[in-house]
Amino acid sequence: MSATGVLIWAEIADGAATASSYELLGLGRRLADDMGGPLSAVVLGPESAAAIEQLISRGADSVYVFDDPDQSEFHTDAALLVLEAAADKVEPALFLLPHSSYGTELAPRLAFRNESAPAMGCVDGRVEDGKLLLTRPCYGGRARAVVSFRSAPAIATLRPKSQEPLAAEPGRQGETISLDINIPPETIRVNVRERRQNVEQGVRLDEAEIVISGGRGLGGPDGFKILEELADALGGAVGASRPACDLGWYPQAHQVGISGKTVAPDLYIAVGISGAGQHMAGCAGAKVLVAINKDPDASIFSYAHIGIASEYQEILPEILELIRR
Amino acid sequence: MIHIVVCAKWIPDPEVTATEFKIDPESLRRAEIAGLALVMSPYDEQCFEAALRIREQADEEVKITALCLDTDPMIKLFRQAFSWDVEAGFFLCDPVFEDSDGYTTSFALGTAIQKIGDVDLILTGRQAADGDEGMVGFGIAEHLGIPVLPCAAEVKVQDGSVIIERVLDNGFETLETPLPAVVTVSNEIGEARRPSMRQVMRAARQKPTVWSAEDIGLDAAQLDTSAMRLTVEDIFVPKVDHSCEFITGETPGDLAEALVGKLRELRVIP
Numbered sequence: 001m002s003a004t005g006v007l008i009w010a011e012i013a014d015g016a017a018t019a020s021s022y023e024l025l026g027l028g029r030r031l032a033d034d035m036g037g038p039l040s041a042v043v044l045g046p047e048s049a050a051a052i053e054q055l056i057s058r059g060a061d062s063v064y065v066f067d068d069p070d071q072s073e074f075h076t077d078a079a080l081l082v083l084e085a086a087a088d089k090v091e092p093a094l095f096l097l098p099h100s101s102y103g104t105e106l107a108p109r110l111a112f113r114n115e116s117a118p119a120m121g122c123v124d125g126r127v128e129d130g131k132l133l134l135t136r137p138c139y140g141g142r143a144r145a146v147v148s149f150r151s152a153p154a155i156a157t158l159r160p161k162s163q164e165p166l167a168a169e170p171g172r173q174g175e176t177i178s179l180d181i182n183i184p185p186e187t188i189r190v191n192v193r194e195r196r197q198n199v200e201q202g203v204r205l206d207e208a209e210i211v212i213s214g215g216r217g218l219g220g221p222d223g224f225k226i227l228e229e230l231a232d233a234l235g236g237a238v239g240a241s242r243p244a245c246d247l248g249w250y251p252q253a254h255q256v257g258i259s260g261k262t263v264a265p266d267l268y269i270a271v272g273i274s275g276a277g278q279h280m281a282g283c284a285g286a287k288v289l290v291a292i293n294k295d296p297d298a299s300i301f302s303y304a305h306i307g308i309a310s311e312y313q314e315i316l317p318e319i320l321e322l323i324r325r
Numbered sequence: 326m327i328h329i330v331v332c333a334k335w336i337p338d339p340e341v342t343a344t345e346f347k348i349d350p351e352s353l354r355r356a357e358i359a360g361l362a363l364v365m366s367p368y369d370e371q372c373f374e375a376a377l378r379i380r381e382q383a384d385e386e387v388k389i390t391a392l393c394l395d396t397d398p399m400i401k402l403f404r405q406a407f408s409w410d411v412e413a414g415f416f417l418c419d420p421v422f423e424d425s426d427g428y429t430t431s432f433a434l435g436t437a438i439q440k441i442g443d444v445d446l447i448l449t450g451r452q453a454a455d456g457d458e459g460m461v462g463f464g465i466a467e468h469l470g471i472p473v474l475p476c477a478a479e480v481k482v483q484d485g486s487v488i489i490e491r492v493l494d495n496g497f498e499t500l501e502t503p504l505p506a507v508v509t510v511s512n513e514i515g516e517a518r519r520p521s522m523r524q525v526m527r528a529a530r531q532k533p534t535v536w537s538a539e540d541i542g543l544d545a546a547q548l549d550t551s552a553m554r555l556t557v558e559d560i561f562v563p564k565v566d567h568s569c570e571f572i573t574g575e576t577p578g579d580l581a582e583a584l585v586g587k588l589r590e591l592r593v594i595p
């Protein structure tokens with residue numbers, strides 16, 4: 001009998017499953033139901049206990065937990081053994097990981113150890129005549145490829161903000177299974193000398209309901225000042241295109257796009273951004289997309305809902321004044 | 326001596342505009358568009374930059390080898406690599422690579438690296454700028470059974486170890502591992518330097534060693550479509566199902582007022 005279940009890796013941050021874990025459960029539940037199999041999750045680390053209940057209430061049938069006090073520091077080399085062990089136990093048809101820093105490392109390593117290849121950065125999936133099909137952007141976000149797998153389990157990462165998380169269902173029942181895995185010290189070959197988190201001020205970019213992003217068209221770092229004022233006035237966050245970050249005009253942590261953050265706010269205002277596929281891959285999920293660009297033929301206008309073809313310097317101060325009024 | 330292998334790929338210019346971009350429905354590949362430039366994948370250029378910085382800073386000899394896998398003669402790619410004064414170039418050229426996926430590509434590259442021999446550090450881009458998959462560096466590392474440090478904003482070699490600054494979703498980490506190892510390089514490294522005219526001229530005279538699949542001891546059956554792990558069922562350009570409503574007005578004040586009014590009507594701003 002071939003496998004029918006889905007396994008997800010739920011990443012933990014600050015004692016809770018990350019928002020993208022719930023998206024993984026959302027897609028995982030749908031695909032597992034279509035294949036007629038169970039949905040399982042695997043979690044690692046000392047804070048995982050609190051997350052288990054959340055995962056079950058949002059769709060997991062069983063949660064595999066690895067919580068070894070000797071392994072409290074996160075190492076991808078160790079995590080890989082745990083994920084391998086979980087996959088061996090569950091034997092899923094699909095193992096879905098988040099398209100996060102660690103997910104994008106672990107998915108390919110896991111796949112190659114299994115003599116398979118992963119589908120990276122997927123945004124959707126479906127089952128057609130019993131065949132699992134996943135969709136992923138390619139060519140810098142300009143195209144979508146639909147892929148199927150020739151070896152089992154299928155291993156894939158899911159881009160954030162691509163799926164609806166399931167609503168929590170309090171009282172939903174599930175099983176918790178503890179994973180007892182020996183991690184030989186020599187498995188950990190990479191020494192983590194230091195880990196530093198960016199300090200975030202104000203609203204987090206990936207959680208903001210309003211994002212105002214600036215590109216090379218701002219002409220320099222000063223252009224971002226008015227974007228910040230506008231974001232403050234609206235309770236939103238500031239994003240940037242890659243050139244704006246590469247040029248040092250705005251911190252790299254605010255980069256939106258295929259090699260930066262993915263956002264899906266209610267409102268995205270792109271200022272001085274031309275609309276390259278690589279940028280749009282990070283913001284095309286916005287409910288309302290506004291573009292302000294002096295070039296009426298800029299690509300951004302083929303994605304935008306509302307456009308203003310004008311120099312930003314003239315228009316933004318007027319908008320700010322109206323908002324503040 | 327530190328021996329660095331840089332894996333590089335030649336791709337259609339990733340900065341092509343959306344209107345110039347098309348998929349050929351027959352072959353399910355990117356349609357060839359006349360006059361469209363081919364370039365080195367930008368992350369791979371940044372790998373060379375990282376290697377050159379290691380060579381400049383090291384107090385021992387550093388040898389840089391360029392490695393590329395493709396079906397067509399990659400004359401331009403190697404000309405660019407040699408113009409950075411790399412010491413050697415290996416070109417895996419075989420029609421069997423026509424349909425390679427991340428699995429078969431890293432398998433062939435890993436096998437070639439074993440044949441090149443005595444390699445300390447392997448640099449790949451964090452992803453290729455056409456497929457955007459980001460798996461080959463990991464595939465090479467797993468194939469060779471050596472550690473991998475991903476997404477480097479900075480790479481240093483010190484006392485037989487490699488140390489990187491890894492870009493994380495929300496921060497950085499400093500990672501260290503003994504050589505040999507694979508490092509995947511991210512754009513935070515900064516742009517690759519431009520070679521001088523003299524370097525470019527000299528590079529035109531240098532040629533890479535060309536190897537077929539057989540030369541590295543692999544059979545077609547290990548590399549052809551039957552060996553691929555992923556099947557591309559379809560590729561399409563997603564359609565945007567709405568058109569842009571342009572706001573017009575006499576003065577910037579009028580435009581701003583119309584926009585703010587519209588956004589309030591849509592209830593996306595307070």
Ligand SMILES: Cc1cc2nc3c(=O)[nH]c(=O)nc-3n(C[C@H](O)[C@H](O)[C@H](O)COP(=O)(O)OP(=O)(O)OC[C@H]3O[C@@H](n4cnc5c(N)ncnc54)[C@H](O)[C@@H]3O)c2cc1C
Nearest residue numbers: 215216217241242257258259260272273274279294312454
């Ligand atoms: C592998 C790879 C990954 C990438 N990843 C990303 C990514 O994650 N995110 C990303 O953003 N990019 C990414 N890029 C780069 C991407 O291809 C584009 O080059 C980039 O998005 C363009 O940035 P931009 O729109 O700010 O600049 P430009 O393309 O230079 O556009 C500037 C725009 O500003 C307009 N303008 C100029 N002056 C004014 C003014 N006074 N008022 C109003 N408008 C004005 C111009 O008309 C123009 O349209 C990636 C590229 C590669 C190859």
